[in-house]
Amino acid sequence: MHPAFSVIFFTTASGAGYGLLALLALFGVTGLLPLDTLLGFVAFALSLGLIGAGLLSSMLHLGHPERFLHALTQWRTSWLAREGVIAIATFVPAGLFGIGWVFFNSASGLFAWMAALAAVMAATTVFMTSMIYASLKPIRQWHNGFVPPAYLVLGAMTGAVLLVLVSSLFGVFNPVFALLALALLAAGWVLKAAYWRHIDSSRSQSTLGTATGLDKFGEVRLLEMPHTEENFLMREMGFQVARKHAAKLRLIVHAALFLVPLAVMALLLWLPLGPVAIFFVALAAAGSTVLGVVTERWLFFGEATHTSMLYYGRTM
Amino acid sequence: MTSLPQSPGQKRLGLVIDLDTCVGCHACATNCKEWNTSGHSAPLTDLNAYQAEQRGVWFNRVFTYEAGGQGDNARTVHFPKNCLHCEFPACVTVCPTGASYKRAEDGIVLVNADICIGCKLCSWACSYGAREYDEDQGVMKKCTLCIDKIYNENLPEADRVPACVATCPAKARHFGDFADPDSHVSRLTRERGGFDLMPETGYQPTSKYLPPRPGAKPLSAAEVKLPTPEGKRDSAGKFLRWVDAVLSR
Numbered sequence: 001m002h003p004a005f006s007v008i009f010f011t012t013a014s015g016a017g018y019g020l021l022a023l024l025a026l027f028g029v030t031g032l033l034p035l036d037t038l039l040g041f042v043a044f045a046l047s048l049g050l051i052g053a054g055l056l057s058s059m060l061h062l063g064h065p066e067r068f069l070h071a072l073t074q075w076r077t078s079w080l081a082r083e084g085v086i087a088i089a090t091f092v093p094a095g096l097f098g099i100g101w102v103f104f105n106s107a108s109g110l111f112a113w114m115a116a117l118a119a120v121m122a123a124t125t126v127f128m129t130s131m132i133y134a135s136l137k138p139i140r141q142w143h144n145g146f147v148p149p150a151y152l153v154l155g156a157m158t159g160a161v162l163l164v165l166v167s168s169l170f171g172v173f174n175p176v177f178a179l180l181a182l183a184l185l186a187a188g189w190v191l192k193a194a195y196w197r198h199i200d201s202s203r204s205q206s207t208l209g210t211a212t213g214l215d216k217f218g219e220v221r222l223l224e225m226p227h228t229e230e231n232f233l234m235r236e237m238g239f240q241v242a243r244k245h246a247a248k249l250r251l252i253v254h255a256a257l258f259l260v261p262l263a264v265m266a267l268l269l270w271l272p273l274g275p276v277a278i279f280f281v282a283l284a285a286a287g288s289t290v291l292g293v294v295t296e297r298w299l300f301f302g303e304a305t306h307t308s309m310l311y312y313g314r315t316m
Numbered sequence: 317m318t319s320l321p322q323s324p325g326q327k328r329l330g331l332v333i334d335l336d337t338c339v340g341c342h343a344c345a346t347n348c349k350e351w352n353t354s355g356h357s358a359p360l361t362d363l364n365a366y367q368a369e370q371r372g373v374w375f376n377r378v379f380t381y382e383a384g385g386q387g388d389n390a391r392t393v394h395f396p397k398n399c400l401h402c403e404f405p406a407c408v409t410v411c412p413t414g415a416s417y418k419r420a421e422d423g424i425v426l427v428n429a430d431i432c433i434g435c436k437l438c439s440w441a442c443s444y445g446a447r448e449y450d451e452d453q454g455v456m457k458k459c460t461l462c463i464d465k466i467y468n469e470n471l472p473e474a475d476r477v478p479a480c481v482a483t484c485p486a487k488a489r490h491f492g493d494f495a496d497p498d499s500h501v502s503r504l505t506r507e508r509g510g511f512d513l514m515p516e517t518g519y520q521p522t523s524k525y526l527p528p529r530p531g532a533k534p535l536s537a538a539e540v541k542l543p544t545p546e547g548k549r550d551s552a553g554k555f556l557r558w559v560d561a562v563l564s565r
Contacts, residue, residue: 061436062454063432063450063454063455063456064434065433067432070413070414070415070431071413073412073413074318076318076319077319077408077409077411078412132437135410136406136410137518138442206443210515211514213511213527214381216527217389218385218387218389219384219385221382222381222382223392224379225379231371231448232371232449232451233448236436236439236440236449307514308442308445311379
């Protein structure tokens with residue numbers, strides 16, 4: 001599948017933004033983060049900014065972005081509509097939770113309820129995003145049980161790395177943040193490794209034989225294309241660059257998204273570092289995570305194959 | 317509304333495509349383009365039409381396959397493909413706007429271009445690659461089963477069939493109502509073993525394909541043996557050959 005930059009940015013940025021939002025709720029309410037005005041302002045600006053920028057970016061690849069309100073109407077059947085509705089609705093509890101933190105330095109009472117609601121809705125939104133992909137039968141690399149947990153864990157994981165960075169910026173780093181990030185990074189690594197094993201070992205049920213119904217005669221092969229140039233389907237569904245370099249790109253993901261941030265979190269946990277050193281290693285971890293998660297998402301699209309390409313002589 | 321109709325409609329319109337008689341002339345694709353570029357989903361935009369990297373919207377594309385490997389059973393099969401107007405079309409249910417819908421009365425799957433946001437998700441959900449995005453207009457387009465032709469009372473009744481069916485010189489395309497067990501298309505499907513493409517999707521395509529009939533068997537070695545100059549008239553043969561040789565000097 002063609003990896004549109006707008007969708008890669010949307011899924012990674014909003015995933016990290018929702019992850020950070022949920023963790024702010026967890027640590028704000030439990031008192032592990034001080035309800036400081038400036039910290040709150042920066043943290044919420046980063047979280048809601050990433051979510052907002054992601055949502056705006058997701059509209060960039062639309063043919064008619066001005067009609068986006070229509071996209072909220074079909075929540076009965078469409079995961080995309082469900083995601084749109086809940087993504088917008090999440091701004092209400094998230095905004096109130098942020099107002100409580102920044103203006104009233106409070107995360108109790110109503111604000112605690114808003115925090116809890118924001119965290120649950122953040123997770124739900126990321127789950128809805130994952131289901132847009134996981135519900136598509138023609139794409140076996142998406143239509144499997146690894147996709148929703150991977151989206152959820154990667155969102156929480158990238159949010160945790162951001163939390164370590166923001167807390168270290170304000171000198172309120174707590175080893176619990178690094179420990180949580182470490183656990184999420186490990187879980188994410190296991191999930192992605194399992195996902196790749198799965199897509200490498202499974203095959204599509206569909207073949208050119210079932211696609212044409214000519215399998216009863218024996219082997220089927222494409223003799224002539226319908227046309228000489230590439231059409232919309234071949235450019236959208238038949239993207240091949242990522243698959244060509246899949247092995248190298250997976251190595252980059254293993255290193256940048258998992259190994260480097262894991263090493264940094266271990267360092268933060270077991271080495272007595274000063275506040276400045278903590279900030280700079282946290283920054284390195286965040287930079288590495290950004291590179292890693294964008295590559296991971298690019299591969300998620302690039303490695304995906306679509307059954308319609310069987311008709312064009314491709315294998316699944 | 318992207319919810320599917322609660323119960324199948326009175327009619328289930330679709331096509332039967334006969335892979336035995338299709339000659340791969342592309343007339344269906346051409347006439348489809350011609351009719352539909354001024355029809356319900358007009359225009360079927362072409363970009364770079366007169367230079368390299370041409371691309372454009374087509375509802376119907378004709379492939380050619382070789383089936384049966386290399387042996388005596390091998391055959392060339394021309395294979396036109398367009399929307400199959402599935403009973404359970406995922407392209408409809410994934411649509412966030414309600415632009416994609418399946419008509420309750422006849423099962424035709426259509427796009428309302430006025431509210432389509434051009435997110436392309438429906439094209440991802442279609443296993444068959446039947447939907448095509450119009451880059452110029454920013455909306456998704458697809459086969460309408462010539463909805464503006466089959467119900468057009470300004471046309472003589474005989475002409476109220478999809479353009480691809482009307483134009484096919486080999487009569488390889490048939491249009492009709494699959495809900496009626498006695499319709500032409502239902503009978504063809506029954507009698508000729510009509511089948512679904514990719515039945516494993518569960519989308520249950522309405523339109524069916526008819527398999528190629530068994531090919532003419534190649535002659536056996538005994539049948540291939542031609543009369544030789546040697547045989548009963550052997551002596552006459554020798555004589556004539558001698559005459560021929562003498563006269564040719």
